Amino acid sequence: MSRKKKSRPEIRTDTWLATFADTMTLLLTFFVVLYSFSTVDATKFKQVASSFQSVLTGETTKNSLNFNVKDGDVPLVGLPLQSGAAGSDTQSIYKKVQGFIKNKKLESIVEIKTDNRGVIIQLRENIIFESGNAEIIDKSKSVLNAINALISTFPNDIVIEGHTDNEPINNSKYKNNWQLSSDRALQVLEYFVVTKGQARPNRFKSVACGEYQPIVANSSDANRGLNRRVNILIVANDKEVITK
Numbered sequence: 001m002s003r004k005k006k007s008r009p010e011i012r013t014d015t016w017l018a019t020f021a022d023t024m025t026l027l028l029t030f031f032v033v034l035y036s037f038s039t040v041d042a043t044k045f046k047q048v049a050s051s052f053q054s055v056l057t058g059e060t061t062k063n064s065l066n067f068n069v070k071d072g073d074v075p076l077v078g079l080p081l082q083s084g085a086a087g088s089d090t091q092s093i094y095k096k097v098q099g100f101i102k103n104k105k106l107e108s109i110v111e112i113k114t115d116n117r118g119v120i121i122q123l124r125e126n127i128i129f130e131s132g133n134a135e136i137i138d139k140s141k142s143v144l145n146a147i148n149a150l151i152s153t154f155p156n157d158i159v160i161e162g163h164t165d166n167e168p169i170n171n172s173k174y175k176n177n178w179q180l181s182s183d184r185a186l187q188v189l190e191y192f193v194v195t196k197g198q199a200r201p202n203r204f205k206s207v208a209c210g211e212y213q214p215i216v217a218n219s220s221d222a223n224r225g226l227n228r229r230v231n232i233l234i235v236a237n238d239k240e241v242i243t244k
Contacts, residue, residue, distance in 0.1 A: 089236040093119045093154065097234070100150050109143055118156070118236040121147060125184075125228035132171055134183035136191060144188070147232060148196045154234055157203045158192075160185045161231040165224035166211040182208030188230055 094112065097119055101110050111122040125131075128140040136144070151158055162181030174180045185206035193201045211218075214227040 090114055090118055093156070093234050093236065096153070097121060097150065100146075104146050106143065106146065110147075117159075117233060119234045121150075121232040121234070123230045123232070124225065125230070126225070128188070128230060129184060132169055132174070132180070134174075134180060134187050136187055141191075144191055145196070148192050148198065151192070151232070151234065152198065155200075155203075156237060157205070157235040159231075159233040159235060160189045160192075160204070160206045161209050161213075161233065162186075162188075162207070163209045163213060163227060163229045163231065164211050165214070165227045166218040167224065177210040178208050181210050182206070184230055188232070 094114055097112055101107060101112060101121075109123070109127055113120040113122060123143070127143060128136055130137060162183070162185035164177040164181050166177075169175075169177055169180055174183070185208060189204050189206040192198045193204055198204065211227070215229075216223045216226050218224050218227060
């Protein structure tokens with residue numbers, strides 16, 4: 001008796017189409033999601049920013065939004081409102097300070113610098129204080145008066161920093177450079193706020209830096225003289241007041 005030949009199973013060559021179709025569907029979904037993220041309604045964005053601002057200030061506004069997640073109206077969180085604002089603010093402050101110092105002919109007394117916080121008006125120790133002392137000398141008050149008039153034109157926060165060299169101090173009033181730098185910064189702050197009556201005193205801060213932020217190596221008397229200084233920092237508007 002002859003045996004029946006077993007038929008071979010049919011080999012399908014189109015099974016890859018299902019995988020390909022699934023892959024294309026996933027890719028299409030992915031790009032649709034990307035496109036939806038990249039499309040921002042400018043009007044709604046402004047309303048979102050206004051709503052967040054009202055929450056922070058404790059106020060409610062007519063523009064407060066009720067977001068409907070089903071409609072895709074999801075608030076955008078963490079987006080910068082003004083790209084590059086820090087640089088432009090620092091530059092505008094610097095130009096104004098530079099023009100003022102030049103107009104008052106204070107270039108030989110005052111040095112202007114910038115860092116990642118804002119603009120620094122730098123005064124040498126011998127302009128304001130006697131050695132080892134934090135009492136403001138009379139001849140420096142005309143300079144401080146000019147700077148006081150300048151910073152009055154800015155709404156920005158102001159940080160007064162006291163700096164010393166690395167020479168130890170231990171006199172009847174100060175046990176170390178921390179105390180000396182702290183008192184010097186505070187004396188300048190009080191001159192602006194108390195003596196000259198600066199408005200909004202809550203925007204002023206004084207900081208003791210001691211000997212720990214030298215601008216040059218304390219390798220000579222001349223260099224140590226450069227490190228003994230008071231910095232008046234005008235903080236850029238979008239910068240948090242964080243001292244180094």
